[in-house]
Amino acid sequence: MSDKVSNPTSTPTHTPASNAGSDAAGNSASNSASTAPYELVIGLEVHVQLATQSKLFCRCSTRFGAEPNTQTCPVCIGLPGALPVMNREAYQLALRTALALHCEIPAFTKWDRKNYYYPDLPKGYQISQFDLPMSRNGWLEIRDPKGEFAPKRVRITRAHLEEDAGKSMHDEVAGRADSRIDLNRTGTPLLEIVSEPDLRSPREAKAYLTELRLLLVYLGVSDCNMQEGSLRVDANVNLHIATPEGTIATPIVEVKNVNSFRAVERALAFEAERQYEAWLETGQRKGDVPKQTRGWDDQRQITYGQRHKEESSDYRYFPDPDLAPVTITVEQVERIRAGLGELPAATRTRLESDYQLPAYDADVIVNQESAFVAYYLAVADGCGDGKQAANWLTQEVLRLMNERNWTIGQFPVPASGLVELLAAVKSGKAPATRAKELFGAMVDGSLALDAAMERLGIAAVSSSEIESLCRQLLADNPRIVADVKSGKAQAAASLIGQAKKRNPNVNPNDVRATCLKLIEQM
Amino acid sequence: MGSVSTSATRLRDDLAAGRISSVEATRACLDRIHQVDGRVQAFLRVDAEGAMAAAADVDRRRSQGLPVGLLAGVPIALKDILCTRGQPTTCGSKMLERFVPPYDATVVRKLREADAVILGKVNLDEFAMGGSTENSAYFPTRNPWDLERVPGGSSGGSAACVAAEMAPWSIGTDTGGSIRQPAALCGITGLKPTYGRVSRFGLVAFASSLDQAGPMTHSAEDAALLLEAIAGHDPLDATSADVPAPRYTAELDKPLDGLRLGLVRDHYGAGLSSEVEAAVREAVRIFESLGARTVDISLPHSKYGIATYYVIAPCEASSNLARYDGVHFGYRTDEPSMLAELEAERRAALASSGDSARAEAAVAAIDSPLVRLYRRTRAEGFGPEVKRRVMLGTYALSAGYYDAYYLKALKVRRLIRNDYDAAFENVDLIIGPTTPAAAYRLGEKANDPLAMYLEDLYTVTANLAGVPGISIPCGSTAAGLPIGLQLQAPAFQESRLLRAAHRFQRVTDWHLRRPDLS
């Protein structure tokens, strides 16, 4: 308890202006906002719902979309006498995430109560982590393959576990008090990941979120479904304005309820302009007014001031006496670290170095789910040509997945099927000109290569078949034979057309070569 | 009928031997309740039907030769702060007047599994906050030894129903002495186990880091049997200790050779009544005559026990009781009258303010319906002592006060624990008075909360340190009121406590005395 921070009421979030570290000061020259007379300073708080079977402190299911109040029990609705018991699985998933974010894992972490009154909070407090979070001091690297900003490490202040609140179906209507509340979500495990104010543009913010989501999905710790609320973003944002008297920081605004990455980008761009205009008008600086909370209106594409929650000023955090502190050994941490597997950043590097892919292609492949990367690797290793595999995946496979709304897991042709096709083209078994058509047939009919060739009437043509076909052609076209003999080799081209009419599966090059050889022998 | 006035252990043996049926024993309790509880007022609710059905079921199974539990057929009363499935659990509060839990507390489940017969729920100070049972939202319980006096609290109903022989034993809870103090005042035996020894699941929380349920009985022998039934690790309570519970009854008669008793110097100071002091000194002498050795010890920080307790317990309570807000369960203020009140305030604000800006501000200052719902529900649903402690705790956890109060209290709590650790290096048990004086008159301290808090002087430190303590009868005042002797042991040494208490009760008869309620 002795290292409790001195002021128990200040929420453990950063203050952007004071914390902006030099190691993370972005390359402002590449910022889209570089022409603006200010620097935009952004820190993000991301709440991620962990993919556990059951809630953080009881055995209720966390499945989304059930009838309201059907996934509850005395513990998560806070009935008198009910007690919380920690779900170890949630802590394990949180540890995986924290380690993938390069965080320090303290040997000792504890649970605190955050006290406030709200109808979606049945106990009157939320179980969270205040001064001893389960992880702190990490980083996440972001890059832009188009080079719009320089690669940077965004520092992670902390990541801690907490339980979710319920869902108010109606906000309080003036003059009435009949909100309806769904407590299915109450007690669902959330990991709150707080970044330092290291982001300098809406694009960087979006890149951070995209990379974070990718990491979480790779780790299998969350489905990150924003529509279902599995990933929620709050942004702390203000401006640093250069003036003749020095740099001025504007008041920090927290933008809440932003429900897509695109909306985050737009809300931040809007806030930048709004805060600059507000500064021109009022001259208010950070510290002049309390931190303001604004919501994002996706319809009108604006942020708007939100009413303060009555009791939110002092959360009276204190250690939850119902729960024992959690301890973890270095060995346990290392075992989890060893089990993380290859993370997206490492995969990108490997694709660039071992498979000679351009950064852009590597990014496109890695930004899909990890099963897509596995598919790519199987194809690339199978055909021995990383670039060819990348072309097929980023063009054909991704196009079909997008068109038909498939995941790679649902894709009907396995990697081995594509490898087989590429090998057949290479060996001449399948005509290169019809490779995409063949792939389409394999996809549409969930067919193996041979079946697809049969479906399209593509049969492998043996060299003796080609030779007899060519002999007939030469017999039927004495003029062309004469032309070729007189030195006009290109005259053989018209034989190819005729050959394809007689047998569409013949390889044009084979026909040409065989005809020329036979003429020479004549 | 004699069955109830015998010990619970004897009753259990009689039941097992077929000398009495559970239906007869239960009927005797119900008759006794009918006879005397109008005066004592220990019970909030008697479940005659449920008890008789449970008793008949045990009798039937026993007669068919089917297996029965450890406490088969023995009636018991429960403090109304332990959740009973399908039965109201009020915590002595208006707030939970109609609350019916959909689950049994683990203690209750274990009692049912042991085939105990639950007679009903007994009175307490609201949410276990108090030391006289006068803070019950329903009615005060009276001390069976003198109906004009308090039975102690907060487990006053649990103590009074046993003392008045309405139940052979009961379950109480102890956060700062709430088992031991009423046991002392009612002349019975009350054991507060080690923190974590008995599951808190389903025990409605007052102060989570201090609450423990335990047996309230006539004798140490009975307490051993009842503790055996309810102790043990519970996966539903993260603070329950994963330490095997011994068979306390089997260890009762183990010898206590060379027992070292610690006499706390700090206990014999101002505030201790001479009658209590004399009785305790006599008890010590009896232990010495049984071969015990006494050692003077000091618990130097125990003088801060009350202050520490009255910071930590209210802090936890302020948070634990936040859920009683009228939204999800329990009492809710009358909404039509609340909305009418808000509307009247709005009109008054508009009428009294001349200019429109001031009127607007006055209207804006009125609570939202939600906030008014919280305010009215809590103002109407809680009694004054609960409000006092919720306010104390809220204040002590607030910005700017946290370090000076809550954090400081935690540090002192650590020092008090260290005191106990040091003391137990030299002694096996600590012996002293349970309370500074015998039972006081109803209303005597009702308007002096501080005087009431000082009653807890000798008991709260065991809760702060998490160690077990037992109160056993050791004397009587000139007015005929019982006096309690407290023994404390290191964590998880309930067996030692019970053995010492049992040894004492084999050579004394204070625990056999009964009040005259004829």
Ligand SMILES: [Zn+2]
């Ligand atoms: Zn639940």
